[in-house]
Amino acid sequence: MTLSRGTKMLLGIFAIIAGAFVYVPLGIILINSFSTNKSLTWPPTGYTTEWWSKAVDNEGVRSALLTSVVVALCATAIALVLGLLISLAIARYRFFGRESISLLIVLPIALPGIVTGIALNNVFTSYLGGLTFLTLVVAHATFCMVVVYNNVLARLRRMGGSVEEASSDLGAGGWTTFRLVTFPLMKSAILAGGILAFGLSFDEIIVTTFTAGPGITTLPIWIYQNLFRPNQAPIVNVVAAALVLVSIIPIYVAQKFGSDDERAGGVI
Amino acid sequence: MTTTTATHRGFWYRHPGLRLGGLLTAPMAWLVVVYLGSLGALFLTAFYQVDDFTSQVVRSFSLKNFQTLFTTSAYYQSVFRTISIALLVTILCLVIAVPLAFFMARVAPRNWRPVMIALVLTPLWASYLVKVYAWRSMLQPETGVIAWFLKPLGLDGPGYGYVGIVITLTYLWLPYMILPVYAGLTRLPDSMLDASADLGAHSGRTFRSIVIPMIFPSVVAGSIFTFSLSLGDYITAQIVGGKVTMLGNIVQQTYVTNLPFAAAVATLPVIIIVLYLLAVRKTGALESV
DSSP: OOOOHHHHHHHHHHHHHHHHHHHHHHHHHHHHTTBOOSSOOSSOSOBOSHHHHHHHHOHHHHHHHHHHHHHHHHHHHHHHHHHHHHHHHHHHOOOTTHHHHHHHHHHHHHSOHHHHHHHHHHHHHHHSSSOOHHHHHHHHHHHHHHHHHHHHHHHHHHHOSHHHHHHHHTTOOHHHHIIIIIHHHHHHHHHHHHHHHHHHHHHOOHHHHHHSOTTOOOHHHHHHHHHTOGGGHHHHHHHHHHHHHHTHHHHHHHHHHSOGGGTTOSOO | OHHHHHHHHHHHHHOHHHHHHHHHHHHHIIIIIIIIHHHHHHHHHTTOEEOTTTOOEEOOOOSHHHHHHHHSHHHHHHHHHHHHHHHHHHHHHHHHHHHHHHIIIIISOGGGHHHHHHHHHHHHHSOHHHHHHHHHHHHOTTTSHHHHHHGGGTOOOOOSSHHHHHHHHHHHHHHHHHHHHHHHHHHSOHHHHHHHHHTTOOHHHHIIIIIHHHHHHHHHHHHHHHHHHHHHOOHHHHHHOTTOOOHHHHHHHHTTTOHHHHHHHHHHHHHHHHHHHHHHGGGTGGGGO
16 A cells, blocks of 8 residues: 555654653653652752662662562562463363463453452452462462463464474474473573563562562552652652663563564563 | 384373373463452452451352442442543554554564564553653643643643543553554555555555454454553552542452452453453454453
């Protein structure tokens, strides 16, 4: 379809405006972190790096960061194992209920976080004796599974079954084929899925609010708790800016290791 | 020869059913027991009550929670407001995403694509809370960025409230719409568009009769996220909503004191979304989720 120059120009201008809509707020966050103002005020009246060094030394920020990393690592480990198993089953077998499983695994991220959160909260507090660190990890692993699954499944579909058949024709058993053929070919998809799962868990707040044991403060929870405290605004600004910068890492890795259709981030 | 191969290939090769069972047992146990089990329990709890004196959950069935929800005006207004917000956000995402994705997939040079995809993905992976917080400073009355920008024009920003929530949620979920639509557009074969042009259709007609039907499943896939994520959000309302509350806020405010009531409120989005998922399953949209 041939578009007129005018239409192309209009679409281009639209893309620039949409880009501004997406990036201006993130830019504001970065600028605000250097503002001398103690409350959220635009435009800043002066610039300083004082808050960055104060944030680095902040005990609350540090321990929250550590908690977030530990939770995300545990959840990612579980999600990797379970996501990998399901994607192998869905990609390589035809069986009754296959469609339902592919629907079921999307549910934890397709349903709003508050539903997953309150459902797990209900079971944990009413039947399993309350919220702990473990309940938080279980909750996170449940919705992280899907990104691993999506990434690995996309790779398996693209690989097709022929290399595995070739391996098997050459006399390799199932495990040998997996170890020497299937796994090496999907390694980068697993890595990309794992990093996205980590990112998803690291960032989660709603499910976390409902499933974290008392006293467990992840970084998003810390931000949330300090958001409305007037004196903390500068530190919150710095943490927010740091998180914007850190978010480039998973994108970079997924771009590097994922292939074209996996670049969508595995979320979609 | 056949016998040696068979023995060589071993037990697992000869029992594909067991192999499949081995793959599925652990993840299915997790998804069915932990997840579906919890959802099931949530549905049951929605029909329970809290004893007024002991504050304990009483496991007796009644529709009282749903009755309260639909007869208390603050509650049902919140529910309808939430649905209207979710619909508006989905429409806005669609209106922004389709031209943008079209530009990315069909107008811009091919070698720009990886960069543009990265540009769309980066905000997706920026922290959710940080993005809402960014809009808090954008929308802030008097001292916010929008207010500052509009002041010379003699206008005032929308401040915190309904409009603020809609803008922020659109911002949050926009990438979820752009990505599937973009993927759908790149999958569209050039030959199909050429054929349409050869048969005399101008670009508007081609867009209407070819492009839109072809990307429809992608749009549905995107709308699942924009709609569902908006329905359940309460943090955005807390941060940029001012006094405006959403369905999620009711859940969040009541779950400690009255878990059954919170459960009843939380089942509403589930019912709406499951109906939606079942309706769209036929379009093949779930394959592109």
